[in-house]
Amino acid sequence: MSASVAKRISPLRALAFAGALAAASLLTAGTAAAEGNPVEGVDWDTATSSHKCADQSDQFRFRFYYNSNQAGAWINIGHSVYDLKSVEIGGSGGGYQALYFCDKGNGAGQYVANNAASAYNWFLGYCATVHYNSGYRGAEEHVYPNNGINLTSTKNNNRSINFEAC
Known part of the structure; x- marks a missing residue:
């Protein structure tokens, strides 16, 4: 290949590569912005949010x-909940x-609390762990991203839920 042909192709390839990178970053940014992060926030965000009963929610997945x-x-859950039966409302002193x-x-x-028989996790990249006891203790079951399960060891004995990246 001659040097003049290489010079013409190289800028075209660079432009195509830059365009592909820009498109990929837009897609990634759109996905990240649309979905909530269940490891951030506090349990009262779930208790007081209108998202908890929404038919669909990007934040409570x-x-x-x-x-x-x-x-x-x-019920939709958007954050880890230390005790499903006793969620603090609005922070300190809120009841x-x-x-x-x-x-x-x-x-x-x-x-x-102690009444759920199944669950579904729509969070991408976050695993949920359902615990038998409050405080993220006791028997546990994992609900992986984009997956639903019938609870077995925590069926009707679920008291807390914790999220982590997976």
């Missing part, structure tokens, strides 16, 4: 279900409340 097979009433299943079917209005 984990869902507990009252029945097996992702059926019945549900405590339990999380309840939303008005969306069988089990609506029931406590989420």
